[in-house]
Amino acid sequence: MELIKGRAWIFPDDVNTDVIYPGRYMSITDAEETPKYLFETVYPDFRSKAKPGDIIVAGKYFGCGSSREQAATAIRYFGIACVVAYSFARIFYRNAINLGLPIAVVPGIREHVEEGDEITVDLAQGKLKNLTTGKGLSFEPLPRFILDLINQGGLIPATRKKLGLG
């Protein structure tokens, strides 16, 4: 997997899926349409300020609450390059991986990154570097199996491959 490089957006602890993707848009099932409502209620300017290729940096238990897949879908289809957090809620973590959205579990990350810093993430090596401050840190890389899934673009392409469909 290539090195991920982007600008950081900082989020707090316990960002729940209602904050990421409001429940009133749950009936939308078209992936391309979901980014229109990303963070709408609580961070309404995120969509105008952030750009595809940016990186979300958050505290603990990112993606907690309801299991709606659209939370991960909206982030992925907005074009966020990676979500780095102290920890993730289980179903969000799975949904992200299955949708091919790169994520990294890096405890304490917020103490090393400020909003707008340029950072690089090497998922396979477990290395993160803050280019703005010049500091680097290591983290436990995700298991090989999960990296492969993300690399293949998620579970749908991986399943197609497994079934010999392309």
Added chain:
Amino acid sequence: MGMTSPLTLTEKILAKKAGKDEVRAGEIVSAKVDVAMSHENARMVKKSFEKIGVEKVWDPDRIVIIFDHRVPAESERTALGQKELREFVKAQGIKNFYDINVGVCHQVLVEEGFSRPGILLVGTDSHTTTGGALGAFATGIGATEMAAVWATGELWLCVPETLKIVVNGKLPKGVYAKDIVLKVIGTIGADGADYKAMEYSGEAISGLSVASRMVISNLSMEAGAKVAFVVPDKVTEDYVKDRAKGPYEMLASDPDARYASEHTFDVSDLEPQLACPHQVDNVKGISEVAGKKIDQAVIGSCTNGRLEDLREAARVLKGRKVDPGVRLLVVPASWKIFKEALSEGIIETLVDTGAVLVNAGCGPCLGAHQGCLAPGEVAVTSTNRNFQGRMGSAEAFLYLASPATVAASAIEGKIADPRRYLEA
């Protein structure tokens, strides 16, 4: 085969489903699914399934589809979704399809014998953990991964560590499984079991009925649990042996199995508990909360809409009237329960007090179509989530409690202790 070291119940089930001698917490396995359940959100699964591009599902007999979230359909959009799915199940030969007159998915899975000890059960709904009450490895998954299950029958899983929860003591009168599990969540927190399995044991748990055990496994999801077992025993086996749709295996953790941590509770002096707005782990005892004025009271859902719940509510309410300022909604978790409650006279008792009966299903629990709240209103409910906006307005306030506490509160028009209504 050599001697294996002691394993948890989770490790035993996942090893079998992965076709291995043993697996360990932290390992990632590809496991074979026994039962794959979806509700109306099968529509999203179907979309992803079509993207994968296989014609037929891997095994129509292992797929279960249950309509419960919006029954009968509250809008044209839902009606269309339900229509599409009725056509889909026919085309795919899915016989385990339950339309709008059956009940809440998690109740139906247990009642119809799909949830069984030792199996791997997945559902596109977070409270699929309910099946853990019978010793199934039962967990919620996303729509995309369910599509892959429909296509291949397999799912990748990270073997979770286990939290051991021991509940000792004898439950006092007017205190129930709901109060136990609220106490546990209040203690370990909303992420206390994130990524982990929970395993409940102890005399207060083994004394519970299957219906009460389901409350424990259902609500444990709100502590982040991937799966929440009540260790299978004779009560479990008596319940499943005549209704099991397929083989099952009575498994338990080995005595020296490794747990992530262990928590012990004693419920002998426990008072009724409530989860206060707006978090399930914001748990307080009734003595702290009693007296808060309410507008609505709800008895139902996959957490607490079973026969024993309705029976207990009727005991509290019998011969009394719901406060004129309160709307009491009663939602049986299934039609079977509804019919049993009807023949026991429970429904009549409840309706005579002024309660409104709602079709078996999710009803007001998800704030989609029935019993929505206006801004500023307060409800006490036997459901499982009190997040902002869960039952209508984001400016309403939800208190979660046992059906008896809900019933007592409906009588008084304010949050009330049920124990004084249960004197012998």
